[in-house]
Amino acid sequence: MAKFVARFAAIFLALLVAAAHPAAHAGPHEHGVASLELSVDGSTLLVRFSSPLDNLLGWERAPRNEQEQRQYAALRAELAQPAVILSIPEVAACRLESATVSDPHLKSSSDPHKDLEAEWNFRCGAAASLRTITINGFDRFKRLRRVDAFYALPGKSGKSRLTGRQRELKLP
Numbered sequence: 339m340a341k342f343v344a345r346f347a348a349i350f351l352a353l354l355v356a357a358a359h360p361a362a363h364a365g366p367h368e369h370g371v372a373s374l375e376l377s378v379d380g381s382t383l384l385v386r387f388s389s390p391l392d393n394l395l396g397w398e399r400a401p402r403n404e405q406e407q408r409q410y411a412a413l414r415a416e417l418a419q420p421a422v423i424l425s426i427p428e429v430a431a432c433r434l435e436s437a438t439v440s441d442p443h444l445k446s447s448s449d450p451h452k453d454l455e456a457e458w459n460f461r462c463g464a465a466a467s468l469r470t471i472t473i474n475g476f477d478r479f480k481r482l483r484r485v486d487a488f489y490a491l492p493g494k495s496g497k498s499r500l501t502g503r504q505r506e507l508k509l510p
């Protein structure tokens with residue numbers, strides 16, 4: 339246990355609690371559904387993923403024992419890497435600059451439902467070449483059935499509904 343904690347402690351130092359305000363497009367809390375917000379501004383690509391914790395962990399209550407605490411910690415560490423949820427074509431030359439993963443159990447609340455948010459900030463060498471983003475998260479998280487994606491690119495915005503069978507977010 340101590341070894342495990344030490345390994346993740348270093349990662350957690352880099353994890354900040356995401357902003358308290360909810361995602362602008364995040365819909366009502368619905369198990370099986372997550373949202374992805376993507377915006378491009380100059381060479382910056384910002385992606386925010388918001389999901390009921392149930393989709394990712396199978397439960398939303400506070401961890402009840404050491405094993406559950408480890409699962410929860412491992413999930414948050416895993417989500418600091420965007421590749422577990424999505425892949426960006428190499429042509430856009432995007433490099434991850436920072437990641438924040440929220441800690442929905444940080445504050446106790448009477449609401450039994452919890453959402454987890456991950457925010458990834460990329461710098462892209464060729465952001466204008468970004469035409470598709472593929473959602474891989476359906477493979478890793480079997481309870482995730484749908485991702486509602488919203489994008490805001492210079493001069494254009496839109497939304498798209500993605501599933502295990504339709505994983506590709508096409509950008510105009």
Ligand SMILES: [Zn+2]
Pocket residue numbers: 367369390391392398450451452
């Ligand atoms: Zn819930």
